Amino acid sequence: MRQLVDIVFDYFFPSHCIACGNPISVKDHHVCIRCFSTIQPLERGCKRCGGQLVNNACSMCSMRAWYLDMCFAVSDYSGTMKEMLVKYKFYKWRRLYKKISELLYAALLDASWDVDVVTAVPMAKSKVRKRGFNQSELVAKDVAQKIRKSYVPLLKEVRVWKTQKDLNYVDRFLNVLGRFAVEGKLAGERILLIDDVYTTGATLNECARLLKNAGAGKVFGIAFAKKALHDDLQ
Ligand SMILES: [Zn+2]
Ligand SMILES: [Zn+2]
Structure with missing residues (x-):
């Protein structure tokens, strides 16, 4: 039928x-x-942030307070992945969430993380109204179903700051402070946190910090794609 x-x-x-x-x-x-x-999986160096290792040391997450236990982006922001994300996010082609969650699911099987709960980087209600959906949440719900875990909206975006897009490395970490909040208390759960684009990891790291403060045991981060900081292409 x-x-x-x-x-x-x-x-x-x-x-x-x-x-x-x-x-x-x-x-x-x-x-x-x-x-x-x-769409090819990205080479993963550092397990905590996905950054490049030089002499077995990570030059990215070792320089700052890092709250993610493990983290990586599925692919880089180019080719078909870029086409997909542009149409999905900016042209509101909602059904593409199915393709993105397929990629995340395959990457998660490979990573074999033990998680209890799935959540997503939140989006303020005003932004959701404008776009019609939260792109990370839509994928996270589908991924949760695939891995047979509950999707729980643990975070909310409480203040809409300047977009991260035009900021430099340090400013991105400052710009996310005070932007999110955790709803409720946690009791040692292992959280799978899903975001769309990873540039410096500032957003995922801030969400992980709040989740840990609220009592999360571990936070594993995964993003759809990794974009270079000075990639001025949209
Ligand atoms: Zn690292
Ligand atoms: Zn084609």
């Missing part, structure tokens, strides 16, 4: 791959199999 619905839908609403433009089925969720397979 589902197959028939897809065939009828494809006939009336032909869909095209966002990366190569080839015609695809609605069930491919905007990306063809070939383009999707070009």
Whole structure:
């Protein structure tokens, strides 16, 4: 029955791959199999922040208070991944969350972290109203279902500061202070925290700090993609 619905839908609403433009089925969720397979896992150095190791030492998280026990971004912000995220975030192509959660699920199976609860970097209500959805939360809920854990909205965005986009490394860590809050108390839970784009890790780190202060046992962070600090491409 589902197959028939897809065939009828494809006939009336032909869909095209966002990366190569080839015609695809609605069930491919905007990306063809070939383009999707070009998204490659990112080389992971430091287990705590995903940064590059030099002589077995991390030059990123060792310089500051780091609250994530482990963290990495699935892929880099380029090629099909970039096309997907631009359409998902800025053009509100909601169904792409399915493709992104597929990638996260595969990466999490590989990482085999023991987690109790899944949560996402929150978004202020005014921003959710504007976009229609919180891009990290939509993926996190789907990932939670896939790994059979509960999704719990543990954090909220209490103040909307300047966007992180135009800030330098240090300012990004200062800009996130006071932006989020934890709802309720935790009792040693191991939290899987999901964010969209990782640049300096400032947002994930601040959320992890608050979760640990509220009683989280461990915080594991995962982001969809890693973007260079001075990547001026959108
Ligand atoms: Zn394609
Ligand atoms: Zn590190």
